[in-house]
Amino acid sequence: MAKARRSNDWGFPRWRGYEAGREAATIRLCDRHGCEEAGDCPAPKAPNSPERWYFCQTHAAEYNRKWDYFEGLDKAEKAARTKAEQNENAGYAEAQHYGWATSGDGSRSPDELRALEVLELEPDADFATVKKGWRDKAKQVHPDVKPGDAEAAAEFQKLQVAYEVLKAAEERREWRG
Structure with missing residues (x-):
């Protein structure tokens, strides 16, 4: 007769977290050389590219520090984009x-x-x-x-x-x- 095995989620409340198991979890490390933190912040490798870097929060902040949303636009294009963004996001703006x-x-x-x-x-x-x-x-x-x-x-x-x-x-x- 085979020995019955008890499941990990017997009883209530659950004794383990959802999507948790006994096997080892795969964690993606930060793509910054020498960093051993979890890389959970995606960043594009190039404009309009589907490829991504995955950085920890510290290196993602460093990556984004000097990013300019309006880079390469003249003054009129910048104003038009700003106005369009404000119109699109007007419902989310705090009164x-x-x-x-x-x-x-x-x-x-x-x-x-x-x-x-x-x-x-x-x-x-x-x-x-x-x-x-x-x-x-x-x-x-x-x-x-x-x-x-x-x-x-x-x-x-x-x-x-x-x-x-x-x-x-x-x-x-x-x-x-």
Whole structure:
């Protein structure tokens, strides 16, 4: 008479994980030379190629660090692609009226980021820093300081518009808030 063998999943709850067995599991290693971590993050070997590298999370982040979605596009194509992406993903966008986020973590609009670049400030600058930066720059190119200088007047207007954009955004945040 043959000896009965007990299965691995007798009783409830299951005593083993789903898809688990007694045999050894095959784990794909990271394709980066010398890395012994599991390679569970696929990355294309070439554009439009079905072949993939498989990296661990550390090396996948290194691989993607300088990747530019808009590489090779002129300014008009970049704007068209950005608009198309925003239209396609509009259903997934977080509504701005929730205001859960703080500056520097994606809550700034592209206009605000451009205004911060004009003022040469970091993306996570608070409004007090914005105000101070604007005043310091405006004092250097103000029309009263440099009368008759058209270039300084244009720079002052650019700084003024950037400050107004950031001030309006700050007021919206305070109002929601």
